[in-house]
Amino acid sequence: MAETTTAALFASCDLPQAWAGQNAWRILETRFGEGLRFLSTWRAWKNDPQRPRLLHYVSLTQAPPPLDELLACAAPYPELLALAHELAPQWFGLLPGFHRLTLGGGRVLLTLCVGELTTLLRQQQFIADSVYLDPAHPDSTEFAAWDIWTVKALARCCRRGTGLATTVDISDDLRADLTQCGFEMGARQTEPATGPRRDPLTGQFNPRWTIKTTRDAAPGRAVEVGSCAVIGAGLAGASVAAALARRGWQVQVLDQGEAPAAGASGLPVGLVVPHVSVDDCPLSRLSRSGVRLMLQQARSLLQQGQDWDPTGTLEHRVDGTPGLPLTWPMPGRDWSQVSTPDTASRQMTAGGSAPAWTHGMAAGDPAIWHAQAAWLKPAQLVRAWLSQAGITFQGKAPVATLRQNGNEWELLDAQGEVLARANRVVFANAGGALPLLEAVQTAQPALDIHVNQLPVMHGVRGQLSWAMHARAIHSAFPPFPVNGAGSVVPVVPVDGGSAWFIGSSYQPDTKPASPDEKNHAANLGRLHKLIPTLGQALAEQFAAGPINAWKNTRCTTADRLPVVGPLHEADNPSLWICAGMGSRGMSFSVLCAELLAARWGAEPLPIEAGLAQSLNALRGSAATACDI
Ligand SMILES: Cc1cc2nc3c(=O)[nH]c(=O)nc-3n(C[C@H](O)[C@H](O)[C@H](O)COP(=O)(O)OP(=O)(O)OC[C@H]3O[C@@H](n4cnc5c(N)ncnc54)[C@H](O)[C@@H]3O)c2cc1C
Numbered sequence: 338m339a340e341t342t343t344a345a346l347f348a349s350c351d352l353p354q355a356w357a358g359q360n361a362w363r364i365l366e367t368r369f370g371e372g373l374r375f376l377s378t379w380r381a382w383k384n385d386p387q388r389p390r391l392l393h394y395v396s397l398t399q400a401p402p403p404l405d406e407l408l409a410c411a412a413p414y415p416e417l418l419a420l421a422h423e424l425a426p427q428w429f430g431l432l433p434g435f436h437r438l439t440l441g442g443g444r445v446l447l448t449l450c451v452g453e454l455t456t457l458l459r460q461q462q463f464i465a466d467s468v469y470l471d472p473a474h475p476d477s478t479e480f481a482a483w484d485i486w487t488v489k490a491l492a493r494c495c496r497r498g499t500g501l502a503t504t505v506d507i508s509d510d511l512r513a514d515l516t517q518c519g520f521e522m523g524a525r526q527t528e529p530a531t532g533p534r535r536d537p538l539t540g541q542f543n544p545r546w547t548i549k550t551t552r553d554a555a556p557g558r559a560v561e562v563g564s565c566a567v568i569g570a571g572l573a574g575a576s577v578a579a580a581l582a583r584r585g586w587q588v589q590v591l592d593q594g595e596a597p598a599a600g601a602s603g604l605p606v607g608l609v610v611p612h613v614s615v616d617d618c619p620l621s622r623l624s625r626s627g628v629r630l631m632l633q634q635a636r637s638l639l640q641q642g643q644d645w646d647p648t649g650t651l652e653h654r655v656d657g658t659p660g661l662p663l664t665w666p667m668p669g670r671d672w673s674q675v676s677t678p679d680t681a682s683r684q685m686t687a688g689g690s691a692p693a694w695t696h697g698m699a700a701g702d703p704a705i706w707h708a709q710a711a712w713l714k715p716a717q718l719v720r721a722w723l724s725q726a727g728i729t730f731q732g733k734a735p736v737a738t739l740r741q742n743g744n745e746w747e748l749l750d751a752q753g754e755v756l757a758r759a760n761r762v763v764f765a766n767a768g769g770a771l772p773l774l775e776a777v778q779t780a781q782p783a784l785d786i787h788v789n790q791l792p793v794m795h796g797v798r799g800q801l802s803w804a805m806h807a808r809a810i811h812s813a814f815p816p817f818p819v820n821g822a823g824s825v826v827p828v829v830p831v832d833g834g835s836a837w838f839i840g841s842s843y844q845p846d847t848k849p850a851s852p853d854e855k856n857h858a859a860n861l862g863r864l865h866k867l868i869p870t871l872g873q874a875l876a877e878q879f880a881a882g883p884i885n886a887w888k889n890t891r892c893t894t895a896d897r898l899p900v901v902g903p904l905h906e907a908d909n910p911s912l913w914i915c916a917g918m919g920s921r922g923m924s925f926s927v928l929c930a931e932l933l934a935a936r937w938g939a940e941p942l943p944i945e946a947g948l949a950q951s952l953n954a955l956r957g958s959a960a961t962a963c964d965i
Pocket residue numbers: 568569570571572573574591592593594597598599600601602603604606607608609715734735736737765766767768769770773798799800801840841842887888889890891892916917918919920921922923924
């Protein structure tokens with residue numbers, strides 16, 4: 338059944354001919370169901386030598402099927418089952434909202450949108466090439482309530498020529514609404530004897546009226562793929578380069594340092610962990626999406642156990658705030674009941690009840706277990722991204738200014754030597770971006786870069802304290818990373834053995850830099866609050882030394898959200914920024930890169946449009962309220 342249904346849908350949308358050789362193909366499915374249409378389409382893409390470079394599949398659902406149901410439905414079809422197993426590790430935390438699942442080596446992008454149908458359709462910011470219409474499963478009430486407003490919202494996602502196909506019976510009312518909203522519907526074939534219709538019913542968006550330009554303006558047109566220079570080879574720049582290279586761009590990444598990750602991204606190890614707040618503010622929601630995308634990248638590019646480890650992380654809320662009763666990342670479970678990964682006896686507590694992880698924390702301390710969290714060595718990931726096809730790295734290349742030459746930008750050093758030429762430029766040079774932009778603006782006032790509308794970015798110095806473990810790891814170390822007041826990453830493989838890392842100091846760079854010893858003391862002070870027993874156990878070592886220091890400067894914004902978007906308001910803005918990652922570059926960099934690349938390619942966004950807007954570069958400097 339699945340085979341014939343999807344083959345029929347495919348043929349009705351003129352696939353695979355229509356997508357042959359395209360840069361991207363965007364399918365909108367109005368109901369995910371058990372996922373068979375998605376799996377079959379992915380398989381067809383995989384087996385087609387003429388497949389488009391990117392397959393975007395945006396699917397809507399009121400509630401995603403549980404993983405076992407998805408696997409069970411695919412079980413009769415071995416090829417689909419294999420794909421379902423590839424999907425399985427990403428099938429978690431599918432709360433209401435948009436979720437981007439990256440598959441097929443980053444070239445099959447499933448955006449699963451969970452919520453109410455009409456609202457979800459209105460939130461879409463892309464134009465579909467094909468629509469799979471499934472008004473409702475005959476045995477379910479999911480999305481049964483189609484009305485003219487739903488159809489109007491669907492039509493908003495279509496261009497002239499968007500194919501529409503359905504293999505279930507649709508009501509006469511829905512058919513009339515589709516026609517009224519500009520779809521030319523094919524003739525019904527046979528009347529169903531009993532049960533649901535399985536003949537493909539085809540349609541095409543081809544209204545008799547001129548399509549309004551206001552709706553065309555929202556998603557924009559895809560920029561022609563060409564060359565791009567990225568300034569800065571940290572997490573922000575390298576992730577932008579990789580996202581663009583996957584879409585066929587030739588990318589040159591320049592850095593003033595000799596090697597990649599010369600700035601804050603040279604951090605020996607850091608945590609990829611979501612932010613949690615009582616009101617689930619934009620920072621929290623964005624960090625969840627970002628962590629999901631970062632873990633997907635780590636899984637596909639890094640060596641587990643050596644470069645990263647999805648150990649999970651315990652967040653100890655030292656200020657006593659309980660945070661959200663999380664259903665993410667463990668759907669359906671209250672975090673207060675969640676046990677730590679290695680032993681069920683180590684129970685988290687939601688204030689007041691049974692003692693938590695007894696070695697480290699006081700009885701009744703609130704904590705959150707983040708199952709979908711990891712430690713990661715960012716420089717390894719930066720190197721992995723930069724080694725991808727289509728990307729070249731140029732070190733010792735300090736960009737001092739830019740000048741326009743035809744449809745290209747020339748990037749110049751302080752001596753006026755041309756370092757690179759490209760159609761587009763992305764400023765991913767963290768704290769170096771604003772001074773460079775000011776220099777460009779001064780040299781070329783006609784450019785009208787809105788530097789003063791960018792959020793103010795501040796430098797915040799930070800220092801990690803670290804040392805090698807003795808032959809035996811001290812029993813006071815937790816079995817997984819802990820954060821909440823600074824952080825502890827207990828065991829990380831390094832040259833010559835394994836090491837612990839405790840961080841991180843936090844000091845504005847407007848003040849004179851503190852000596853290393855003072856920063857070590859500040860880190861130890863936070864550790865005493867985070868895990869008192871470990872603080873006591875390491876106090877002597879901190880006093881006796883030597884403790885190693887790693888330090889650098891974070892680039893932060895007042896609202897703690899990164900800055901991503903065009904820098905000027907041209908028709909086709911060619912200067913973009915991706916910076917301001919603050920203390921969460923490992924959670925935000927991939928999300929920002931995907932957002933930038935999606936906008937350039939007029940692709941579906943990986944997150945809701947409203948959330949994406951909160952990252953806009955020209956959002957001004959107003960702070961967004963966030964409790965924690
Ligand atoms: C002590 C400490 C601990 C941290 N812990 C964590 C953590 O646990 N989890 C987490 O997610 N984040 C953490 N962070 C934050 C994280 O490191 C940053 O958010 C992230 O590295 C920022 O990446 P970026 O690419 O924006 O900036 P950077 O890595 O600083 O890259 C900017 C690059 O631009 C280059 N550049 C600047 N100007 C120019 C120019 N004019 N021409 C050419 N090149 C230029 C620089 O050389 C640099 O390589 C921590 C940061 C610090 C300092």
